[in-house]
Amino acid sequence: xxxxxxxVVLDAKIPPGPxxxxxxxxxxxxxxxxPANKRKYTIIVVGTxxxxxxxxxxxAELGYNVLNFCIQDSPRRAHSVAAQGGINAAKxxxxxxxxxxxxxxxxxxxxxxRAREANVYRLAQLSxxxxxxxxxxGVPFAREYxxxxxxxxxxxxxxxxxxxxxxxxxxxxxxxxYSALMRQVDAGRVKLFPRREMLDLVVIDGxxxxxxxxxxxxxxxxxxxxxxxxxxxxxxxxxYFLSTNAVNSNATAIWRAYKKGAMFANPCFTQIHPxxxxxxxxxxxxxxxxxxxxxxxxRVWVPKKKGDTRPPNEIPEDERDYFLERRYPAFGNxxxxxxxxxxxxxxxxxxxxxxxxGRAVYLDFSDAIKRLGVDVIRERYGNLFxxxxxxxxxxxxxxxxxxxxxxHYTMGGLWVDYNLMTTxxxxxxxxxxNFSDHGANRLGASALMQGLADGYFIIPxxxxxxxxxxxxxxxxxxxxxxxxxxxxxxxxxxxxLSINGKRTVREYWWELGRIMWDYxxxxxxxxxxxxxxxxxxxxxxxxxxxxxxxxSAEDLNKSLExxxxxxxxxxxxxxxxxxxxxxxxxxxxxFREEYQTPDGEALRRDDLFCHVSVWEYKGEGNDPxxxxxxxxxxxxxxxxxxxx
Numbered sequence: 151x152x153x154x155x156x157x158v159v160l161d162a163k164i165p166p167g168p169x170x171x172x173x174x175x176x177x178x179x180x181x182x183x184x185p186a187n188k189r190k191y192t193i194i195v196v197g198t199x200x201x202x203x204x205x206x207x208x209x210a211e212l213g214y215n216v217l218n219f220c221i222q223d224s225p226r227r228a229h230s231v232a233a234q235g236g237i238n239a240a241k242x243x244x245x246x247x248x249x250x251x252x253x254x255x256x257x258x259x260x261x262x263x264r265a266r267e268a269n270v271y272r273l274a275q276l277s278x279x280x281x282x283x284x285x286x287x288g289v290p291f292a293r294e295y296x297x298x299x300x301x302x303x304x305x306x307x308x309x310x311x312x313x314x315x316x317x318x319x320x321x322x323x324x325x326x327x328y329s330a331l332m333r334q335v336d337a338g339r340v341k342l343f344p345r346r347e348m349l350d351l352v353v354i355d356g357x358x359x360x361x362x363x364x365x366x367x368x369x370x371x372x373x374x375x376x377x378x379x380x381x382x383x384x385x386x387x388x389x390y391f392l393s394t395n396a397v398n399s400n401a402t403a404i405w406r407a408y409k410k411g412a413m414f415a416n417p418c419f420t421q422i423h424p425x426x427x428x429x430x431x432x433x434x435x436x437x438x439x440x441x442x443x444x445x446x447x448x449r450v451w452v453p454k455k456k457g458d459t460r461p462p463n464e465i466p467e468d469e470r471d472y473f474l475e476r477r478y479p480a481f482g483n484x485x486x487x488x489x490x491x492x493x494x495x496x497x498x499x500x501x502x503x504x505x506x507x508g509r510a511v512y513l514d515f516s517d518a519i520k521r522l523g524v525d526v527i528r529e530r531y532g533n534l535f536x537x538x539x540x541x542x543x544x545x546x547x548x549x550x551x552x553x554x555x556x557x558h559y560t561m562g563g564l565w566v567d568y569n570l571m572t573t574x575x576x577x578x579x580x581x582x583x584n585f586s587d588h589g590a591n592r593l594g595a596s597a598l599m600q601g602l603a604d605g606y607f608i609i610p611x612x613x614x615x616x617x618x619x620x621x622x623x624x625x626x627x628x629x630x631x632x633x634x635x636x637x638x639x640x641x642x643x644x645x646x647l648s649i650n651g652k653r654t655v656r657e658y659w660w661e662l663g664r665i666m667w668d669y670x671x672x673x674x675x676x677x678x679x680x681x682x683x684x685x686x687x688x689x690x691x692x693x694x695x696x697x698x699x700x701x702s703a704e705d706l707n708k709s710l711e712x713x714x715x716x717x718x719x720x721x722x723x724x725x726x727x728x729x730x731x732x733x734x735x736x737x738x739x740x741f742r743e744e745y746q747t748p749d750g751e752a753l754r755r756d757d758l759f760c761h762v763s764v765w766e767y768k769g770e771g772n773d774p775x776x777x778x779x780x781x782x783x784x785x786x787x788x789x790x791x792x793x794x
C-alpha cells in the first residue's frame with residue numbers, strides 16, 4: 151500500500167547553542183507568568199502516575215489551579231506502581247566512569263539513533279535532580295553500608311547507575327509523588343477527580359481548552375474547561391491484549407486527542423520486554439513482568455539439545471547454552487531489551503525453548519546464590535522471587551525461573567516539541583504518552599526517569615511560556631464547543647450500546663491482540679503487515695456490527711468502558727501496522743525481517759529513515775497522512791549498534 155506524505159514543517163523548538171547548554175539557556179529565555187497571575191490560570195492534568203502526579207503537584211506548587219483526573223479509585227493505583235527494577239541517574243556514586251554524557255550516549259545508542267539529541271541530553275541532565283527530589287520526599291532507596299545510595303546495572307550500560315528500592319521502585323517513587331500531590335490537594339490548589347475517563351478533547355480556535363469525561367461510577371458525562379491540558383496517561387501496549395500493563399491501561403485519551411489534531415509519532419516503536427512470565431492459557435488477562443534487574447545476577451540459558459525435557463537442575467553445565475553471554479560477550483545478560491527479546495525468540499523458534507509450550511528460556515540464579523549467598527539475593531530481589539513463587543508454585547531459589555518476552559512499553563506516542571507541546575497549541579503530553587526520548591528502544595530504568603523529569607522539572611518551566619501569551623478569559627463549559635463534544639461522546643456510547651450483537655468486547659480485543667502479536671510483534675515483514683492491516687479493517691467493520699455491550703450508560707459498566715477502548719485500539723492497531731510497513735528498515739524494537747545483518751542484527755537505513763514518522767488524522771474512512779521530522783545528530787555519530 152502507498153502512504154501519502156506531505157511536507158509540513160514540524161518545529162521541534164530545539165534551542166540553539168551547545169548541547170550541554172540548551173536546557174539552561176532555554177530556561178533563562180522562556181516567558182514567565184508572575185506569581186500573582188498564576189492563580190488565575192487553570193490547568194488540566196489527565197493521569198496520576200509518575201508523570202501526571204509530579205506535574206500536578208509541581209504546577210500547583212507554583213500557584214496554578216490544577217484539575218487532576220484518573221481512571222482509578224486512587225492516584226496511588228496508577229500503573230507506575232508496577233515498575234520494579236529502578237530509575238537511572240548519572241550520579242556516578244560507584245566511581246565507575248559514569249557521567250551525564252555517558253547516560254545521554256547510552257540512551258541515544260540504546261534507542262538505535264532514532265531520538266532527538268536535545269531531548270535525550272536534557273533527560274540525562276535532569277536525572278541527577280530527580281534522585282535528590284525523591285530522596286527529599288523520603289523514597290527509601292537501597293543504600294550501601296556507609297549510607298550512600300546503592301546502584302545496580304541495567305541493560306545497555308556498562309556502568310551501575312540504576313537506583314532502586316528492592317523490586318518495587320515504581321511504587322515507592324509513586325508514593326513520593328502522591329505525597330506531594332496530596333499536599334497540594336489539602337492546600338486547595340489541586341482538585342482531584344478519580345474514576346473519570348477522558349473521552350474527548352475540546353479544541354476552541356485551534357487551542358486545547360478542556361476535556362469531556364465519563365464518571366465511571368455514575369455514568370454522568372462531565373465537561374471541564376482550562377487554559378491548558380496535559381495528558382500523562384501512559385502507553386498503549388494493551389493493544390496486544392496480553393501485555394505487562396494493567397488491564398485498565400489504554401490509549402483512549404491520546405487517541406481522541408489524535409483525532410482532534412494532535413499528530414501521532416512513531417506508533418510502530420513498541421518494546422517487547424525479555425523478562426516476563428510466559429503465556430500459559432488463552433483465558434488469562436495479562437502477563438507478569440519480572441524485573442530486568444534480575445539479569446544482574448541471573449544467567450539466561452537454554453539446553454544445547456533440542457526438545458530437552460529434563461528438569462533444569464539435571465542438565466549439566468556443559469550441556470547448557472548461555473546464549474546471551476555467547477553472542478554478546480561485552481554485555482552478556484545485560485544487553486538492551488530488544489536484543490535480549492529477539493535472541494530468546496530465536497532460540498525458542500529453533501526448538502531449544504523450555505517449559506510446556508517451548509516458549510520460554512531459563513533465568514538461573516544458582517551461580518549468584520553460590521557466590522553471594524541466599525540472603526543477599528533475597529535482600530535484592532525478595533519480593534520478585536516471592537511473586538514468581540506465588541504465581542508458578544516454583545521456588546526460584548531452588549530452580550531457575552522460566553521467562554519469555556512480552557509487550558511492555560511503547561516508545562511511540564503523541565508528537566511533542568522540546569516544550570512537550572503537541573501539534574495542538576495548549577495541549578501537552580508527558581511521560582509514556584509522548585514519543586520524545588527513547589527512539590526505537592527504551593533502556594531499562596529510563597521510563598521512571600522520563601516521567602519524573604517531564605512532571606517535576608520540564609512542564610513547570612515550559613507551560614508558562616505558552617500561558618504568558620494567553621491571558622485567562624473566563625471560559626466556561628457552556629461554550630458551544632463543549633456541548634458539541636458532549637453530544638459526540640454520548641452518540642458513540644449510544645451506538646455501542648445499541649448494536650446488541652453476539653460477540654463480547656473481550657473476544658474482539660483478544661482477536662486483535664493475536665493479529666498484532668503475530669504480525670506487528672517482535673518481528674515484522676511486509677507480507678504480514680499488509681495482512682494485519684487487512685485483518686484489522688475487517689475486524690473493526692465486524693465489531694461495529696456484531697459486538698455486544700450489556701448494561702446501560704447510567705451507572706458502573708465495565709463492558710462499556712472496555713468497548714470504547716477496544717474501538718480505539720482497532721484504529722490504533724491499524725496505524726501501528728501502517729507505520730511499521732512504511733518504515734523499511736530495522737531499528738531497535740522495530741525488526742523488519744527483510745532488513746538484518748548477516749548475523750541477524752537490526753539493519754538501519756539512515757539515508758532513508760533517519761526521521762520521526764509523524765501521522766496526521768484525516769477523518770473517518772480516510773488514510774492518515776505521514777509527515778517527517780528529520781533527526782540531526784551533531785554530537786553522536788550514528789553507527790551500527792554493537793554489544794559484542
